[in-house]
Amino acid sequence: MRLKRVWGQYAALIYSVGVYGYRPVVNAVRRPLAMKLTHHLPELLRTTEFLHYFPQFVVIHRVNGFYSKLAFLFAEQAKAQDKISRLQSHLEEERERVELVQKIDAPARSQALDYKFRLEQATQKITALEGDIIRLEGQVKRYKLNLDDAEKKEEQLKQDRRKLQRDVREANIQIDELKSENNTLQRKIDKLTRGTLIGSQLRSGSASRTLRDSSQNRPSPLSPTTTDLSLQSFINSDASCLFFSMVYTSVNRHVHV
Template sequence: MTSTAANSGRRRITTKAYTAEDQALDQIAREAEAKLAAKRASRSEAREIRMKELEKQQRENEEKQDRLYELTNDLPKTTMRHANSRRGSDDSSEEGTREIKSQLNELEDKYKKAMVGSAQLHNEKQALVYEVDLLKDQLEEQEEEVIEYQRQFKDKCKELESKKRSYQDLDTECKTAKYQLEQRDKIIRENGMVIIISDEGVWSLVKASSPNGPLTAGIPTLDIVDSKLSHDVDSSLGENAAILEENKLLKEEVKKLTQNLEEERSKKNVDNHQMIEANGPEMQLYEIQREASKQIHEYKLKLQKAEQDIATLEGSVNRLDSQVRRYKSDAEDSEKLEDELKQEKRKLVRELREAQSQIEELRNHNSHLQKRLEKMKQSRNLVK
């Protein structure tokens, strides 16, 4: 029941943590989308300004062509006036027409050169705009990477804090257990007893042959306890909060047993005085041995029960750890897939933007060529 409640509490805690993390990620995604929308709006505005500038340049070129057309129309009129006034000067009129044609050809060559130069400048401008878009995309990717690194750093800091708290709790618990064992050994020494451990693992108390001898005959108790505690500390550093709760309950139970032991000691002292007066030291020794064996047996049963509970909790913790690892791997796979989809989306958006810019350039170039063709046809008709 305790492990089930602890597991349900842990699930609620992780659900809350995941919900907060999802909310933070959604907030970041919304901010990124808002930034991207603002950038798109600024780019569309820049594109409109560029189109207006191109239209303005085309209008200026058309006005220049119109002025050139008017100039070419005025020159034949003036030559016709001179021809009417000077009917006998045919050679001079032919020379005038040749000069006009040569000037017209020069102006057409200059106009072609100017158009080629403007086309080159426009192409260079498009290349620079494309480079700027690439740099903006790279900047967006780097911003997303920085946000991801910050999130990972926060997660690692939280894990470190939880590990520190777990280590402090286990250290305190280890010190408490050592203190209780020292108190138990002190009580046994004060009564002049030693612990005998049989081959079957049964503990019993006997009268010590020498007061300064070892406390146990067989495996040293403190070495067993120290090795057990060190092994438990090393193995439970990675356990969850449910095991800590179980250990706290066991700790409280040990405190209660210690209090009961103190009460039994006080009762035993009273009984010992009575037994000394009645039956002598042999009966006192027998009663002490019987009470100590009983308490050791009870402690042994409680220890076995605690070890079984700990093994059960360790199994549940291992199962939950495997589930967490599987969920983490699924989350990492989904994040990788999301990153790949984002990169593919950026690539497609970049290609779409390039295609749209090329279509706009081709349309402008086509309309410009059509206007030039019409102007050239009109000028040739007038010259003829």
């Protein structure tokens, strides 16, 4: 009786496949009752009582394997479709999330690219400035060397200036001394010139007196005095000319100096 009841349930299930299609079978396979019927199927098919009372289900027994496989495939297909739907929903969620992230990250990405470009420009500027710093440091070193040389030259020029100032002071002193000496010599020359003029006048006067006396008395000419002879001999001699030329040369040299 138990087998008849189980077989009746199984026969109703198989009949529903032919009438309603595979959907009821798939739904039944998911249930524990369907699994129980599948478990008792071989025992049901071996009973002669079942074949006596239900000869119309022999054909169903022959195609039992096909329907069971078909039900299993339908169940797997349903599972796969459910999994696909879940994966599709998950994929849609992921796509929406990715699109949202992209929308949010687009300004950040553009800002990051801008910052990267600015960083590259700043790096190039820093490199150029480092080169300028090295070049300027070299120029500063050269300028320091030039400054040291200029300071040394300035110190040397100051020493030369002080030396020249001493030389100028000494030259001014010598000029003053030479001027005073020149004035002294000039006075001496004036005195000598006046003495020469007086001597020439005396000589001309003595000559006129001699002529006058000779014309009056006509005696033999008187011999001149010793002073007149010495002065006349000095004036007429070459020594006087040499003395005056030396004095004139010395005066001119001191004046030019």
